[in-house]
Amino acid sequence: MTKIDKFPETFLWGGSTSANQIEGAWNQDGKGVSVADVQLFKNPKTLAELNNVKGNTDINDEMIDVALKSDSDYDYPKRHGIDFYHHYKEDIALFAEMGFKAYRFSIAWSRIFPNGDDKQVNEKGLLFYEQVIDECLKYDIQPIITLSHYEIPLNLCTKYNGWFDRRTIDIFMNYVKTVITAFGAKVHYWLTFNEIDSILRHPFMTGGLIENRFTKDEFPTVLYQAMHNQLVASALATKFIHENNSENKVGCMTTKLTYYPFSSKPSDVLATQKKMRQVYAFADIQVFGEYPAYLLSKFKNEQINVKMSENDLKVLKENTVDFVSFSYYQTSCVAADDTNLELTSGNTTVGVKNPYLPSSEWGWQIDPTGLRISLVDLYDRYRKPLMIVENGLGAKDKINSNRNIHDKYRIDYLKEHVKAMYAAIHEDGVDLMGYTSWGPIDLLSNSTIQMSKRYGFIYVDLNDDGTGTYKRYRKDSFYWYKDVIESNGSCILN
Ligand code: BG6
Secondary structure (H helix, E strand, O other): OOOOOOOOOOOEEEEEOOHHHHOOOOOOOOOOOEHHHHOOOOOOOOHHHHHOHHHHHOOOHHHHHHHHHOOOOOOOHHHOOOOHHHHHHHHHHHHHHHOOOEEEEEOOHHHHOOOOOOOOOOHHHHHHHHHHHHHHHHOOOEEEEEEEOOOOEHHHHHHHOHHHOOHHHHHHHHHHHHHHHHHOOOOOEEEEEOOHHHHHOOHHHHHOOOHHHOOOOOHHHHHHHHHHHHHHHHHHHHHHHHHHOOOOEEEEEEEOOEEEEOOOOHHHHHHHHHHHHHHHHHHHHHHHOOOOHHHHHHHHHOOOOOOOOHHHHHHHHHOOOOEEEEEOOOEEEEOOOOOOOOEEEOOOOEEEOOOOOOEOOOOOEOOHHHHHHHHHHHHHHHOOOEEEEEOOOOEOOOOOOOOOOOOHHHHHHHHHHHHHHHHHHHOOOOOEEEEEEEOOEOOOOOOOOOOOOEOOOEEEOOOOOOOOOOOEEEOHHHHHHHHHHHOOOHHHHO
16 A cells, blocks of 8 residues: 555645734724734733733733723734734745645734624625735635634724624624625635634623623623523534535634543543543534533533523534634643642643653643644544644744744654644544645734733744834744645655
């Protein structure tokens, strides 16, 4: 038997970004304020501060008032991003130079409807995305668009309590209909909500919920009601996208947190299983169209009173997704009792440290085999094509006097993950449509809003304090990824 040493011919190699982490121009050409524009930079330094996801992302009404009065780019770095808004042609040309087949990006809702509930669309916002899409298509790069990636208009949070209010579903659908009507003929891959499960970890960024407005007791119901409303909105968006163009594919987007039992003690295994059911619950609803038993029992046992109508359940059932996309960065462990065990951070999570794995400078444990395990788990569970829409290594890069960036550590990380993907496709029979690595160009990190946590193949001359020229430079990994795409993976498989 001849060994296949390539990825499938149609494999979508590319990169992935979000509007709020790259665009900047936060108040230009009619854009309104989003949750990202009031996210305060806390300049975390120690591992404990970096791990403090809640502390880094928490917000209250008072902080919002302060933010709205401030014109500081240092305190609110997402306002400047990497200025993709004015550099998109140059950036997409660099993606094309690497041979990208796909580019996943998101649309900032508040660029289209500045307050969310406006009657009038902001035409300049639509025009910007049309130009970005056309620029991609010029190079045969397939756009993969996320409709909502931590960019809910701030007005919807302060006026409606974000996704807790059912009216937000209609408001969102107005935005979706506008965008899909404009771009449904050109863009064939759509994701509804980025990491929809992350509402449990950062309720403000994902759900637009300002926690100080609710009592501690009522908050769990608020949270899960917002989750339910968002899931209904996701199903309605899926319906509209399919009706608009039956050829177009819609994916859910989930954070693939993968946990291992810390030991073979049955209590550790049980605790891990419980955690994994929580991880899968959201995609379960988007793929199977039904709430999993795990969540329904949780609602009952913890008196979480989510209002869901018969029609909601019908909408969920009838409008399931075509493929499953996910982010994957790391794995960690679970123990029934983690007292005295070393904890470490992950993708906006904290877990028990795995003694067998190395960690990034941010404490995220590096585990390419975990990617293969995740691919197999997801494929066996859902039997839908998969797409890895985020993966990468956040690291500090050094640029030398010749403007070179030798990022061997990033190449090593990515190489092992690509090999794991290949094994999952060829040995485990997984249907994997594509791979868009996170942050192909350096961008602001989401959890810590740092520029110094770099993921890119392209270096952006910008520092945490906002100083820098915004010039772009190719890193060693740029040339490496170009070879990978050009050879369809075979350069690292042989
Ligand atoms: C994912 C998000 O959770 O992780 C991205 O979808 C984010 O927006 C990425 O940037 C990496 O996390 P961080 O905190 O390193 O930027």
